[in-house]
Amino acid sequence: MIDLFDLIDIHQQGQIGGITALQANTDQRVTKQGAAAVDLERRYEHLRLLTMAMWKLLKDRTGATDADLRECVEHIDLLDGKKDGKVTRHRGVMDCDSCHRRILKTATVCVYCGAKNHQGDSFHPT
Numbered sequence: 001m002i003d004l005f006d007l008i009d010i011h012q013q014g015q016i017g018g019i020t021a022l023q024a025n026t027d028q029r030v031t032k033q034g035a036a037a038v039d040l041e042r043r044y045e046h047l048r049l050l051t052m053a054m055w056k057l058l059k060d061r062t063g064a065t066d067a068d069l070r071e072c073v074e075h076i077d078l079l080d081g082k083k084d085g086k087v088t089r090h091r092g093v094m095d096c097d098s099c100h101r102r103i104l105k106t107a108t109v110c111v112y113c114g115a116k117n118h119q120g121d122s123f124h125p126t
């Protein structure tokens with residue numbers, strides 16, 4: 001015969017199972033975010049290496065100076081009217097609302113995470 005304590009045990013076991021599943025899901029997301037951060041750092045280091053190599057080649061072959069580079073960076077930064085250390089985005093691209101990677105505005109879904117792109121969708125609330 002099942003008594004009140006058995007019912008409470010069954011209920012608690014169900015809750016523990018739910019929490020365990022939630023914890024496993026959280027662990028998977030944390031692991032995935034950690035892998036994404038490692039990949040981002042690897043890509044950053046590769047771009048940094050390429051930039052340094054290109055700058056050395058340019059300096060060696062053209063005689064350009066660091067002052068020339070700073071002036072050029074400032075000029076490009078100001079092309080959008082704001083000195084904010086950023087390059088103006090191309091009008092045809094945007095950041096995905098879900099993963100924040102750069103995607104085409106005309107894309108119906110993000111190529112990285114598969115989230116729907118609601119840009120230009122009049123029926124989707126903003």
Ligand SMILES: [Zn+2]
Pocket residue numbers: 096097098099100101110111112113114115
């Ligand atoms: Zn995305």
